[in-house]
Amino acid sequence: MGARSAQLKRPKVFRIVGLQALVTLLISAGCFLLADGVSAYSALLGGVVCFMPNLYFAWAAFRHQGAQMAKQIVKSFYKAEAVKFGLTAVLFALVFALVRPLNPIYFFLTYAVVQVVHWLSPLVIKR
Structure with missing residues (x-):
């Protein structure tokens, strides 16, 4: 067994965040087509507020790898979760405060919906 076989695969968290971003864009486009511009950018902002902290968490929590x-x-998970919440x-x-209307x-x-995508993503993204 070489060094390549001993390496662990990184978790597929960036796929989950990508799926969240895709769902955000699809909902926003649907709102634009079926409703109006305000509804579309409101939907876009709702998705962004959900997936951007998850993107930060994915980047910060999974920087380190290996038993060493x-x-x-553990520290990066705690810090990433605290920053994600903030x-x-x-x-x-x-x-x-800033977006009107x-x-x-x-x-x-x-x-x-984007939060539920995060919860249901293991069913969509195969391991």
Whole structure:
């Protein structure tokens, strides 16, 4: 067994975030076609507020790999989750403080759908 076989595959978290981004774009495009521009960018912002913190988490939490880095891995998971939570709160605050007009129904519905995509992604993305 060589060094190549001993390496672990990285988790497919970036595929999950990519799926979230794709669903965000599809919902936003659907809102643009079926409703109006305000609904479309409200939906887009709802998806972005959901998947951008997940993108940060995926990048920060999975930087380290291997048994030698076990302590760093645990620390990076805790730090990444804390920053993800803070980033989500900041993004929500920025959207509601700066974006006028905003359709909150499309914003929250898209946020919820993109979050559910994260939960159901193991069914979509094969291991």
